[in-house]
């Protein structure tokens with residue numbers, strides 16, 4: 001693997017940047033692997049990377065129907081945080097945030113992690129009480145959080161209209177939260193995994209399974225049948241459709257979540273802002289674009305595009321918080337198909353089929369989970385038992401009733 | 415924007431309606447007698463089809479009636495809207 005550094009940059013600059021090697025190999029798939037991962041989004045790629053680098057399983061393929069990182073991993077609004085309410089989620093997402101903090105160095109790839117803080121707004125005393133409970137729960141979970149009053153928020157984000165329709169009375173911030181370049185996270189894991197011998201096969205769609213004795217033997221793809229000892233489905237919004245091919249039903253619904261960016265402007269917004277009441281979140285990218293997210297489309301969908309009423313609601317919400325943004329033009333709007341579980345928490349680990357694993361339920365908030373999701377699923381596959389951080393997120397919670405109901409605990413934007 | 419036909423009021427904008435999820439779910443007659451996996455199946459598991467889906471919608475800002483829409487989850491095409499109770503039994507194909 002060509003190492004990326006100031007020196008290599010300089011050396012290649014002398015050659016006019018014509019001799020950079022490809023960041024990953026594009027192999028023809030073998031007929032059989034120890035582990036076959038379906039889906040080269042962040043979760044599939046990170047799982048492959050950790051299998052090869054931490055858990056000693058190097059005979060791994062990642063099969064991707066489109067191009068790597070072209071699913072939700074390349075469509076999200078990049079927010080990374082661990083400000084979850086329940087101890088189970090807090091432990092998992094904090095593991096992920098800590099991996100993010102050193103990821104650029106670990107993978108020798110600048111993922112542009114920018115811990116610029118994530119500010120949640122309270123629009124009224126009742127919500128301030130709820131948010132105080134949330135922030136205190138974080139403190140109990142050992143995660144940084146700071147309660148803010150109106151003046152703190154005015155100083156922190158001067159362009160906010162504190163007297164908007166539901167006036168802002170306070171809020172809380174996680175300073176260590178922030179954003180990272182989404183494509184870079186997928187590319188960094190792909191490059192490092194490929195260098196460790198993982199075969200990433202793009203343009204390879206899994207269309208069915210071959211099984212006997214209750215085990216999967218192979219997957220059918222447009223590049224022939226590919227056998228394996230263990231299989232993992234990391235296909236986000238396509239989880240139900242693909243699992244159905246293996247005879248498995250999941251507690252998942254597919255819903256389109258959309259986002260948009262405005263034309264770029266000079267730096268005006270130095271933190272990520274979320275508002276549960278007005279229902280939006282907003283940040284400014286390094287290129288200067290205002291990145292806007294909000295509610296998901298209000299019905300099930302496998303179409304990677306959002307409906308106009310939701311676009312309008314999300315834009316209106318941000319305009320209410322920051323009226324000056326009303327003058328900006330929207331450059332792009334898009335959507336990804338999210339895999340939503342009943343309790344808005346991930347569904348990861350073993351299934352009723354002995355050698356089939358799933359990584360789904362990441363819903364509208366699984367970008368921040370990529371490092372921990374990959375690490376813990378790889379551990380789970382290597383040990384054939386759930387990683388301790390994943391145990392609460394197993395499929396069996398829907399039978400025991402031990403849900404991790406983050407949707408109810410924190411409302412918006414998971 | 416979807417244009418949805420309420421069987422009672424005719425074609426209206428999506429924003430007048432609310433989606434109530436898969437229509438094929440039927441509450442078990444005696445939940446107290448069924449196993450935890452069966453109860454989980456009813457409460458949490460979904461077909462979530464890629465393609466034709468029959469779902470419940472309510473004309474929330476209109477007549478307030480619930481009804482059943484057959485919709486394609488990939489193209490968003492709406493094939494028909496039927497009053498509640500006219501759902502073809504599970505397994506039978508849509509018209």
Ligand SMILES: Cc1cc2nc3c(=O)[nH]c(=O)nc-3n(C[C@H](O)[C@H](O)[C@H](O)COP(=O)(O)OP(=O)(O)OC[C@H]3O[C@@H](n4cnc5c(N)ncnc54)[C@H](O)[C@@H]3O)c2cc1C
Nearest residue numbers: 039041042043065071072073076077079206336366367368
């Ligand atoms: C608009 C939007 C905003 C978001 N904002 C945030 C945010 O701010 N913070 C956050 O943490 N999360 C956010 N998310 C959620 C986050 O993007 C996802 O949870 C995460 O990227 C999921 O990663 P993944 O690897 O599971 O899925 P994906 O990246 O979608 O990867 C799945 C891959 O599987 C492939 N695939 C599917 N079917 C097959 C098949 N049959 N054969 C082969 N390959 C197949 C797909 O092509 C795709 O590349 C957002 C999502 C969206 C859509």
Ligand SMILES: [Zn+2]
Nearest residue numbers: 420423473477
């Ligand atoms: Zn009506």
